[in-house]
Amino acid sequence: MKTHRKLVSLYLHAAVILGLFLAQFFLPDYLYLAVTRVMILSVFAIAYNILFGYTGLLSLGHAMFFSVGLYTAGLTVYHLEWSAAEAFVSSIGVGLIFSILLGAVALRTSGVAFMIVTLMFSQVFYLGTLYFTTYTRGDEGLVLSEGARQFTFLFASFDLSDPSVRYVVAWLLLSLSIIFCYVIARSRLGRALVAIRENETRTQMLGYNTFMLKLVAVIISGTLSSISGAAYVLLFAYAGSSFATIQYSIDALLYTLLGGAGTVLGPVLGAFLMFFMIDITSEYTSAYLLIAGIILVFLVMYFPRGILGEVRHRWLQWLP
Amino acid sequence: MDFGPFLLLASLEGLVQAAVLSLTALGLCLTFGVMRVVNVSHGEFYMLGAVIAWWAASILGPKYALSGYLIALFLAPCIVGLLALASERFVLRSLNYEPEATIVATIGILYIIQQTVLMSFGPDAKPVNPPFYFRIDFPWFGYSGYKLFVIGAAIVVLSGTWYVLARTRVGLIMRATQLDRDMAQAFGIPIKRVYAYVFAAGAMYAALAAVLIVPIRQAHYLMGADPLLMSFIVVIIGGLGSVRGAIVAAVLIGMSDGIISMFFSPTLAKMVSTLLVALVLVFRPQGLFGVKTS
Known part of the structure; x- marks a missing residue:
C-alpha cells in the first residue's frame, strides 16, 4: 500500500512535468511567452516554499535573493561581457554567499522580528540598486543585447532569444526544481525541517541542531531564488530595480499560500493561477493588485492551507 | 548661504520631518505595544488621510482653504479610524491576532486600500494648498510659517497623548493591557x-500626520510606503512598544534624516x-532604549 502510494505520487509529479513539456505544442502564441515567464517565477516560488512551507520561516525579503541572481547575471553580462553560462554559474555562487550571510544574521531572530529583518535587508538591497545607478541604471534597468545571450552546450549552440529555446530552458529549470523539492521533502532533511515548523523546541530536545538546519533551509531557498533570478534576466534580457521591491517577496508568498504551503506542486499551481487572474483583471483595470490584496486576506482568513494543502488534508494524505 | 544658517535650515526641515x-x-507603536500586532497597512492609513485632505480641499475650493x-483635520482621522475599526473587527479579530497571519492579512489590506485609491483618486500626485500663508523672516532666509505650525501641532498632540497615557483611566487600561493581557x-x-479602539487610534494618528504634511508634500497613492518603513525603524530603535522610546527615536531619526538628506544623498541616508x-x-532586540525583559 505504502509503495503503491509512493508510486502514485511519483506518477503525479512526472505527469505535471510531462504536461508542461507537451503544453508548448498546443499553447497559442500570446500564452507561450507568458507560460515561460510563469515557469521561472514558479522556480522562485518553489524556493520560497522550502523556507516558508516546509521550515515555517516567513521571509519578507526573498526579492533580494531573486534580484541578487538577477543582477549578478545581468551586470556581469552587461559590463564584463561574460557569456551566459559564466554569468549563470557566478550568480549561483553569489546567491550562495548572500544566503549564508543573511541566514547567519537574520536567524538570530525569530517570528515577527525575522520577517522585519529580512524585509529591511531586502529594502537596503533595493535602495542599493537605486543608489549605484551608474551600474544598474536603477528603475530604467539594463537591457541585454541579443548577442550576449547565446551559449554553447555540448558543441551545440543555443540562442536564448529564440522563444522555443527559452521555453525548454525554463521547463528544464522548473522540472529540476520540482524534482529537487520532491527529493528534499521525502528526505531526512525535509522531515527535520517540517519538525522545526511544527515545534522547534521539541526538535531541539530530540537532539537536532535547529539553527544549522534552518540555516541550511535559508541557503537552499536563497540560492534557488538567485538561480531563478539569473534565469529570468538571461531569458528575458531585462534587469531593473522593480524586481528588488517588496512586491516580489510578497508575490512569492502569495503564490505559495494560494497553491498550498508545504506542498511540492502548490507554489507552481499558485504562480499559474495568480498570473492568469492578474492577466485577466489587468484587462479591466490598472489596479490589478487589488485582486492580490483580496486573495491574501481571503486566504489567511478562510483558506490558510491553500488549494493543494486542502486537497492533502481532505483526500490525499500522501501528497508531499 | 553660510554653514551656520544652512545647518539651521536643515535642522528646521529635520524637525518638520x-x-x-x-x-x-x-500610532504604529501603540498597536504593536498594546496588541502585539505589526500593522503593515499603517502607511496606507496615512495615505488615506492625505487623500481625504485633498478631497476636502478640492470640494470646497481655494476660497475656503x-x-x-x-x-479635513477632523474628518480624515474619523473616516480612517472607522475603516481601521472595521478591518480590526472583521479581519484581525477572526485571526485571533496571531502575528504571522495578521502580517499577511495587513499586507492584503494594504493592497486593497492602495489599489482602491488608485482606481478612484488616480495615479497622479495632487497638491493641497496650505490653509494660510505666513512667512517668517530669519536674517538669512525666509521660512514657511505653516511648517512651524506642523511642529507645534505635533508637540500639542504628543503632549496630549502623554497626558492620556500617564494620567487618565483610559491610559491606565491601555498600559494594563500592554503589560499583561490575561491579568x-x-x-x-x-x-x-x-x-479595537487602540487599532483605530493608531490609524488615526497616521491620518492626522498625513493631513498635517500634505500641504508640504503632495497626495499620492503610493505615498504610504516611506512613512511605513520609517515608522518601523523608529518603533524598533525606540524599543518595540515603548512610547517614550519611539518619540525620542522619531525626533532623533527625523532630525538626522532631514540633515543627512540635505548634505548627502537621501537614498544613502535611507540605506x-x-x-x-x-x-x-x-543584536539588541529590545531596542536601543528598551529594557531587557524575560
Whole structure:
C-alpha cells in the first residue's frame, strides 16, 4: 500500500512535468511567452516554499535573493561581457554567499522580528540598486543585447532569444526544481525541517541542531531564488530595480499560500493561477493588485492551507 | 548661504520631518505595544488621510482653504479610524491576532486600500494648498510659517497623548493591557474593545500626520510606503512598544534624516539607517532604549 502510494505520487509529479513539456505544442502564441515567464517565477516560488512551507520561516525579503541572481547575471553580462553560462554559474555562487550571510544574521531572530529583518535587508538591497545607478541604471534597468545571450552546450549552440529555446530552458529549470523539492521533502532533511515548523523546541530536545538546519533551509531557498533570478534576466534580457521591491517577496508568498504551503506542486499551481487572474483583471483595470490584496486576506482568513494543502488534508494524505 | 544658517535650515526641515514621523510612529507603536500586532497597512492609513485632505480641499475650493483644512483635520482621522475599526473587527479579530497571519492579512489590506485609491483618486500626485500663508523672516532666509505650525501641532498632540497615557483611566487600561493581557481581562477590562479602539487610534494618528504634511508634500497613492518603513525603524530603535522610546527615536531619526538628506544623498541616508536598524533588531532586540525583559 505504502509503495503503491509512493508510486502514485511519483506518477503525479512526472505527469505535471510531462504536461508542461507537451503544453508548448498546443499553447497559442500570446500564452507561450507568458507560460515561460510563469515557469521561472514558479522556480522562485518553489524556493520560497522550502523556507516558508516546509521550515515555517516567513521571509519578507526573498526579492533580494531573486534580484541578487538577477543582477549578478545581468551586470556581469552587461559590463564584463561574460557569456551566459559564466554569468549563470557566478550568480549561483553569489546567491550562495548572500544566503549564508543573511541566514547567519537574520536567524538570530525569530517570528515577527525575522520577517522585519529580512524585509529591511531586502529594502537596503533595493535602495542599493537605486543608489549605484551608474551600474544598474536603477528603475530604467539594463537591457541585454541579443548577442550576449547565446551559449554553447555540448558543441551545440543555443540562442536564448529564440522563444522555443527559452521555453525548454525554463521547463528544464522548473522540472529540476520540482524534482529537487520532491527529493528534499521525502528526505531526512525535509522531515527535520517540517519538525522545526511544527515545534522547534521539541526538535531541539530530540537532539537536532535547529539553527544549522534552518540555516541550511535559508541557503537552499536563497540560492534557488538567485538561480531563478539569473534565469529570468538571461531569458528575458531585462534587469531593473522593480524586481528588488517588496512586491516580489510578497508575490512569492502569495503564490505559495494560494497553491498550498508545504506542498511540492502548490507554489507552481499558485504562480499559474495568480498570473492568469492578474492577466485577466489587468484587462479591466490598472489596479490589478487589488485582486492580490483580496486573495491574501481571503486566504489567511478562510483558506490558510491553500488549494493543494486542502486537497492533502481532505483526500490525499500522501501528497508531499 | 553660510554653514551656520544652512545647518539651521536643515535642522528646521529635520524637525518638520520628526514631527510627522513621531505622530505616524506613535500610532504604529501603540498597536504593536498594546496588541502585539505589526500593522503593515499603517502607511496606507496615512495615505488615506492625505487623500481625504485633498478631497476636502478640492470640494470646497481655494476660497475656503482654511475651512477645508479644518474639516479635513477632523474628518480624515474619523473616516480612517472607522475603516481601521472595521478591518480590526472583521479581519484581525477572526485571526485571533496571531502575528504571522495578521502580517499577511495587513499586507492584503494594504493592497486593497492602495489599489482602491488608485482606481478612484488616480495615479497622479495632487497638491493641497496650505490653509494660510505666513512667512517668517530669519536674517538669512525666509521660512514657511505653516511648517512651524506642523511642529507645534505635533508637540500639542504628543503632549496630549502623554497626558492620556500617564494620567487618565483610559491610559491606565491601555498600559494594563500592554503589560499583561490575561491579568487585565481577569480584572474586568474588556480586552476586545480595548484592542479595537487602540487599532483605530493608531490609524488615526497616521491620518492626522498625513493631513498635517500634505500641504508640504503632495497626495499620492503610493505615498504610504516611506512613512511605513520609517515608522518601523523608529518603533524598533525606540524599543518595540515603548512610547517614550519611539518619540525620542522619531525626533532623533527625523532630525538626522532631514540633515543627512540635505548634505548627502537621501537614498544613502535611507540605506544606512535601514541597515543599522536591521542590525539593532538582530543584536539588541529590545531596542536601543528598551529594557531587557524575560
